[in-house]
Amino acid sequence: MGKKLYHGAAYYPELWDSVVIDQDLQLMKETGINIIRMGEFAWSTLEPEEGKIDVSFFAELINKFYENGIETVMCTPTPTPPIWMTHGFPERLFVDMAGRRMGHGSRQHICSNNQYFRERAAIIAEKLAKGLGSLPGLIGWQLDNEFKAHVNECTCATCKELWHKWLREKYRTIGSLNNEWKIGAGQPAYRSFEEVPVPENTASFRSLPLRMAYRQFSMEKIAEFADEQAEVIRQYSKAPITHNSSIGFHVDNERLFKNLDFASFDTYATIEHAGAYLINCDIWRNLKKDKGFWIMETSPSFSASLEGTATPHPNGYLKAEAAAAYALGSEAFCYWLWRQQRTGCEQPHGSVISAWGKPAIGYENVLEVERMREALEPILLSSQSCQAEVALVYSDHAKAYFQNGPFKKLNYRGFITEFYQQILSNGIHRDVIQPGADLEGYKLLFTPYLPSLPEDAAERARQFAEKGGIWITGPLTGDGGTAIPEDDDELVLEQKYGEGKIVQLHFIPRSEEEKKRLEKIIDQYANEAGVDLRMDISPGTIAIPRKAEGNQIWVMVNMDGNGGEIDLPFKGYDLISECAVPCGKTEIGKFEYKVLQSFESHSPAVS
């Protein structure tokens, strides 16, 4: 890894015969696919009966594809445990917070804390690692798939027992738990850990501390499972390990990826939500800072997994997405899925080729991505992502708080993305970081929508301000999330703090007017903080700085299909067209990308 830009697809050879597989191999080569991901749903293929495990099918495929220039990320198959694991063992099944036991027939139907499941998962991972871990074509591992995408917290008997154990380890005494939790009228006191329920049916007033603790328990347990699996694999394979995650799932990605080797995610945003796509790139690049991240799944055309109809991306948008991702630090841009399913609920999902082996809708766009990838590869492999001067904190705990808390209708992801959009509109290069991230190197820090800002994060932010940074906090941060009424007159509160400043925002930018106001505030403080890594661009176009040897390059991408304009502060050179570009206004076409190199002294400094 790190030696090429990957262009790939998810592949399910276990569903097809060898004639189709040969056709696929040929078509992938024609298309420019250089990486496949396999195996995440193949447990019943690998182990049709308990203990009868055979990985040779995949070993042969990995070798065959490698011989044809296509490398492999292999997955552990734990999202779909075979029927023999649950039939006759209802106690192993997932139970939701309403007490409903999940049935077989979909995914994630087992309790991932079940001891027997953990044992079988370790055995299948070991067999895969032993059998495939040293193959030259295998360049990475993916654990499971989309943890907690389809389910939330399990409340089965196993979980209940582990919950009480977890509470005891966390709080030591029941008095300590009561002290932390018993702070709202009508909240109960417990006499022992055994009395603390799992979240269940209650009337409208839920216990927020109970819900938040249970979510944390669940998020730690799934990360613990990932740690266990990674440990097994590392005994037999040196290939780096990731997980295909998302900020939409019920996980704490900061914790989940702590012991994994690189970050991957899936995304299915439409062009209207290009901001949601870009914030993801900025989040995942910063999750494992020293490594490139992967877009492990995205649609080659449209996302219609469970919807009745969907509008495909406009022609050209896929290329813009991929160019932006590569320039923002992605090592890979992979589709779900290569070949359309022949049946099942995901049959209408976007694919590269149809079930009968013909180009599917969007195929021309995939070819366009490949041409762009070839053009950008030498430029991007010889340059690196720049750390931004501006950081925005994203928190899965805050997301959980808003989901469980009193603000029933507040959507954390929507709010944070909207906030991010105003940074983007200012043409500012930005990192989106986790609450536990180091703040070294930043000039401007944003912490909106963090009701329960952890004390260590707050301390780091204060030190950041003390040393001269500008810390802009709120709305809804650090006060347990008291709703700010709409006609509050104090708007922005600013105070000196050490050599820097702390600024409090007291409004939620919802109307167009409020969004404009936030955009201006960001501009004002970015100027005050001396933020240089920004570019004067028209809306809908983005500018991404990268460090090249002894110089700096900017990748420009038009994301909205309207084309745009960049006001270049330097005289540059277009590395794609190989033409000089004058200082001042220059145009960019619909979904076009440009790479501009500056040779002048007044170009923005590289951090």
Add this chain to the structure above:
Amino acid sequence: MGKKLYHGAAYYPELWDSVVIDQDLQLMKETGINIIRMGEFAWSTLEPEEGKIDVSFFAELINKFYENGIETVMCTPTPTPPIWMTHGFPERLFVDMAGRRMGHGSRQHICSNNQYFRERAAIIAEKLAKGLGSLPGLIGWQLDNEFKAHVNECTCATCKELWHKWLREKYRTIGSLNNEWKIGAGQPAYRSFEEVPVPENTASFRSLPLRMAYRQFSMEKIAEFADEQAEVIRQYSKAPITHNSSIGFHVDNERLFKNLDFASFDTYATIEHAGAYLINCDIWRNLKKDKGFWIMETSPSFSASLEGTATPHPNGYLKAEAAAAYALGSEAFCYWLWRQQRTGCEQPHGSVISAWGKPAIGYENVLEVERMREALEPILLSSQSCQAEVALVYSDHAKAYFQNGPFKKLNYRGFITEFYQQILSNGIHRDVIQPGADLEGYKLLFTPYLPSLPEDAAERARQFAEKGGIWITGPLTGDGGTAIPEDDDELVLEQKYGEGKIVQLHFIPRSEEEKKRLEKIIDQYANEAGVDLRMDISPGTIAIPRKAEGNQIWVMVNMDGNGGEIDLPFKGYDLISECAVPCGKTEIGKFEYKVLQSFESHSPAVS
């Protein structure tokens, strides 16, 4: 049957005393009611304790009404099993797919596959058939009422056992089942039939093959129950047997009516959905081709069963509905219900007379229906429905597919009705047929929205085209239902096939523009196919051809209350007004009906 046009109502004498019943008899005679339907909810009246069955109450009533010119359709009372059948026997109750057991107190609360229920149902049917089956007033039987209207598939322990048996009979080996089902990523392989679950709680990705198979199992089982009941009755009664069904219920009507004698349905469409009303007439006429169908239930005024408010039909619409139904082949036009309930959730439902015996809203319209019926009866009894030249396939399996499949938001009934509407707008006489129907005699065949077109139906359609027919297929047909993206540029694909043609439609007509486009395509191919049975009429008016002795008549009905215009291709004679009608444009009044007979040689040929 077949000797008169019936005008009737559902009647619940078990709820009233003899004074009221005498009043009802008198009022029915005044109103023109000549048929009543009784008994479907009367099980606890007929058999208040297990085994104590007495049918004499109904025997006396049937005789008494018959003596007064009113005939009877008697129902088996199985939708409402008495409390003694379930109290203390929860295992006999219906269990839904979320695992919730139904309680007593409504309808269809028992599992209709329960062995004890089947036994008791056979006994009560036998007693009714023995006691009433030879009475001269009894002209027909209705089994149960609205099978699977209020519930879907049951998942109780009995059903689970029968399901495994059914699977074994259908697939023979578990490998064969796996082979047919295991074709989507993440779908499980089963080792035995016992392992195959009933559909239960799962995460968002459901197993479509499992769901579809279970629906089919359920639809076959309810038809099997109908077969059993019919067999019992036929031992003691020669009266023909039907069921009061609907295309809205969870049944396969093609299978359900296979062993029954004539087709009946209920309908509660408002005037805005006149198309939904008409498609029903065209469906049910073709379900049992050699027999007239019955409208067993419709509202005399408005449908407000469970709604807070409802707008009554505009005056005149009821007559237009009834005229259209009789002309389209209905032998009966019956209301639900005769006398308003005194309480309960259906108290506000439209009725002919109020609970206190006075004319209810719409009563004048009922009298108007009766006058129309008297005028049309001699004409319609001396003529027959014409087979159409154009056929549209309607499929309950396709409906089930869209309900269970990935296209969560696609409404099959809405789509097919909208498609039908464009045939109607062309003034074309049409049959709406089942997938298994014979295609003899048709010139133009439409098969839209059939994702899993059965191979035998496809073969019949190919032969139809080979012999010169034009087969227009799609959208969403035969390809497992892949969603067609909205900006697909191929629209209509046409290919020669034998002496005929196969045409593929690739767009879903949703916008007004797309509907117009479909309307034009239909017109073009109807011309090409040489469809004669059509009439140039203004929108909102329909023209129904019928074969009369040595000639042809057309029944025209204005359905939208705006009146309209017909461009007559022949010089005719108005059988109602007894006036000659010139060739060319002639007007029709609001909700008016006309019967025009042609004497000229250039009139459309009768098929």
Add this chain to the structure above:
Amino acid sequence: MGKKLYHGAAYYPELWDSVVIDQDLQLMKETGINIIRMGEFAWSTLEPEEGKIDVSFFAELINKFYENGIETVMCTPTPTPPIWMTHGFPERLFVDMAGRRMGHGSRQHICSNNQYFRERAAIIAEKLAKGLGSLPGLIGWQLDNEFKAHVNECTCATCKELWHKWLREKYRTIGSLNNEWKIGAGQPAYRSFEEVPVPENTASFRSLPLRMAYRQFSMEKIAEFADEQAEVIRQYSKAPITHNSSIGFHVDNERLFKNLDFASFDTYATIEHAGAYLINCDIWRNLKKDKGFWIMETSPSFSASLEGTATPHPNGYLKAEAAAAYALGSEAFCYWLWRQQRTGCEQPHGSVISAWGKPAIGYENVLEVERMREALEPILLSSQSCQAEVALVYSDHAKAYFQNGPFKKLNYRGFITEFYQQILSNGIHRDVIQPGADLEGYKLLFTPYLPSLPEDAAERARQFAEKGGIWITGPLTGDGGTAIPEDDDELVLEQKYGEGKIVQLHFIPRSEEEKKRLEKIIDQYANEAGVDLRMDISPGTIAIPRKAEGNQIWVMVNMDGNGGEIDLPFKGYDLISECAVPCGKTEIGKFEYKVLQSFESHSPAVS
């Protein structure tokens, strides 16, 4: 009670340390708070382990606050039974109609019919009454809090047993029950009371008689619990007893308050629903006619308990609310809550001061209420509420009927409030009375939306008309609630009855035109009935008459913040500004209140 106007707040000292409590006491004095309510969620504080009860904490507080001029309403703590009562005893928990058992962690999670719960509730009530009942600072008791606010009918095994007992007592024989219930097609007959189910999962057609009977059972049982608790308290305390109820909960307030001493309620209407606020004042004043009522809970600023955001009251509205309440007969105007919670789902709820002891949003409005209270207190304590000449019947049984009945979408509270609004728009002083209320003294009676008007109430209404009153009934009254179709032409039907009249309304006033029509009808019959207690005021301002010694006063309040105009029929004197006011038009400012006294002979007579 009765010697001052109370201005108060709910207080939770069990959640704070003594330093905070001392600060609260000081702040309350500064704010003008003279009453606190405590204890309703404090059971686990009072009795942390079964049988270890200590009430001294509250005893000391009541004394301390009393010494500082602040009196106390003490609550029984039964809405939040401690964990020791349910942990390990699932059979004590509430079970809803879908069969789901409630878990611990919120409120009202226990079955209030459970025998053990009743015993423990009696013991804690006795200890509180013994320990606090004679303290001089304790001026009243509140039983529990918001009965049946968060839950509806329980269906646990205990309830099922009591249900059968209740049915036997009510109907005596199962035949009698069947006779009353078995009057709709498809309804079952029962052979014993044991067979009658509790309401459970059924298909769409529910049994209305079963549902209504079960609601009545549940409403009687919760009132029985209140009776039991009151009886225990009265053995040791002479302070009057109330409950904090609402017309939104699943209770029959007429029955619930029968054996209590005074009426209290909570309300969280926004200014857009000022009509809903005022109808409450008119309802609760008439529930216990000889006593002032209490507003036990309202928000000091905005209601955002479970919502994401909320708009605070406009400045001045809180004062207008409080002035209207006091003038309409309220003895108290109390906030929920004094000090904001530090966490939990109600943390964002409006409060008087913040969690950290600073004025919260709306604090200035609270001070404004206090200044108004001081100005009005001498005037209101020396005058009394007038009985109105016009009565509108409000019924919790009708509300239950519409919730359970066939009219799924009809909202009783919305309809009755809209009807009330048209009386209000006429400037007419009105009482809103219970179905069982005496009609003595009224001239005009309205009984809209009472589908099952009880026979005794109908008899009283007929006698009222016979003696000369005008009884206006309908829409949807007395006929089991048959929906009136929208284009019914009969509108208002009027008939002489004795010396008076019975008028039937046959339309639901929904459009603006229909509302205007109802307003005119009310005006016409108010004139005909000789209603004098009314005032010609502009919309958004109200006029409240009160009896003063030998004279009459009118309290005017502008509720909509737009100011308004009053056309005074007398020359008066403004008791607040101490100026004379001429006969004819006079203005009132935004949210202003005025008290006008008449000295002239043509002033409206005091009833």
